[in-house]
Amino acid sequence: MTEELSPRASASEQGYEGALRPGTLGEFVGQAKVRKQLGLLLDAASRRQHTPDHILLAGPPGLGKTTLSMIVAAELDKPLHQTSGPAIQHAGDLAAVLSALTPGEVLFVDEIHRMARSAEEMLYLAMEDFKVDIMVGKGAGATSVPLELSPFTLVGATTRAGLLPNPLRDRFGFTAHLEFYGEDELARVVSRAAGLIGFALSEQGIAEIAGRSRGTPRIANRLLRRVRDYCLVHETVGDTESVRAALALYDVDEHGLDRLDREVLRALVERFGGGPVGLSTLAVSVGEEAETIESVVEPFLVRTGLITRTPRGRVATRLGWAHVGAEPPEISQIPGGGRTG
Known part of the structure; x- marks a missing residue:
């Protein structure tokens, strides 16, 4: 039987992800270089009694950008104001947010590359001089009124750093590039999370979840929750067999591919002979949006x-053919070339 949920776990069912977030850099698993760099930045700012440089966190979804922003505020012992790029569609939206910040407050803007251009241009001055210009009136009688801001630290998060305009990117004093996690690091993430929710999980079970988490802690925590639910309902222990059964039920295979991943790979191999095929055609074939x-x-x-991108379209590799249990053509144009078999 699984263990009883801890008091912390029972209070976290409505905010599972939040309950598992580490509160300090010391608790944060993985991203060792980023943690050291960020720790030095925050420690130096604290000793100088000055607001830290603005911070840009770049990397794929689920690697801990939001968590690190919360840790920055916690380490500075300052409040955190959270918003997102899509929510800031006008300069006035940004001005309202900035004017409400208290001295030293941390402003976290998720998906910052999706901010409106007018707001980005206002942000340039705010980041450098802690002030913004507010336009009062319209037409020929409009005047610009400078508004002084309290010193703040901007933490921007982006999954597509290349979409940030250079003037905005250059105003960040520190840019951290988050990398995908290795299986050992993910095993530590799963082990820590299992302990926090009071779920007994074997080392082999932990390794199974870590190996199917696509290098992403958010996915590891999600799979852990599904395994916990499976064991609770079926009244089993968190051993390898139960973990495999739970993940099979939710269509997550031994490589971490889910139903849609396999459909795309199978369509590429079986319907289009391994490719090349265009993105839009591939998307239509599986009934999903190209995006x-x-x-x-x-x-x-x-x-x-499993696949590769070429100028002519997507192509299945030898590993991709093997994953769907199909034999590539005898003379193949797939990556690796030459004869097969």
Whole structure:
């Protein structure tokens, strides 16, 4: 039987992800270089009794950008104001947020590359001189009124750093590039989370979840929750067999591919002979939006070497053919070339 949920776990069911977030840099698992760099930055600012430089966190979803922003505020012992790029569609939206900040407050803007251009231009001055210009009136009688701001630290998060305009990117004093996690690091993430929710999980079970988490802590925590639910309902222990059964029920295979991943890979191999095939055609063949395939499915399939992108379209690799149990053509144009078999 699984263990009883801890008091902390029972209070966290409505905010599972939040309950598992580390509160300090010391508790944060992985990203060792980023943690050291960030720790030095915050420690130096504290000793100088000055607000830290603005921080840009770049990397794929689920690696801890939001968590690190919360840790920055906690380490500085300052409040945190959270918003997102899509929510700031006018300069006035940004002015309202900035004018409400208290001295030393940390402003976290998720998906900062999706801010409106007018707001980005206002942010340039705010980041450098802690002031903004507010336009009063309209037409020929309009005047610019400078508004002084309290010193603050901006923490921007982006999954697509290349979309940030150079003037904005250059105003960040520190840029951290978050990398995908190794299986050992993910095992530590799963072990820590299992302890926090009071779920007994074997070392082999931990390794199974870590190996199917696509290098992403958010996915590891999500799979852990599904395994916990499976064991609770079926009244089993968190051993390897139960973990495999739970993940099979939720269509997560031994490589971390889910139903949509396999559908895309199978369509590429079985319907289009391994490719090349265009993104829009591939998306239509599986009944999904092209943006979903490009941003959600494709990065993992490319990173694991199951497909590759070419100027002519997407192509299944030898590993991709093998994963769906199909034999590549005898003379193949797939990556690796030459004869097969």
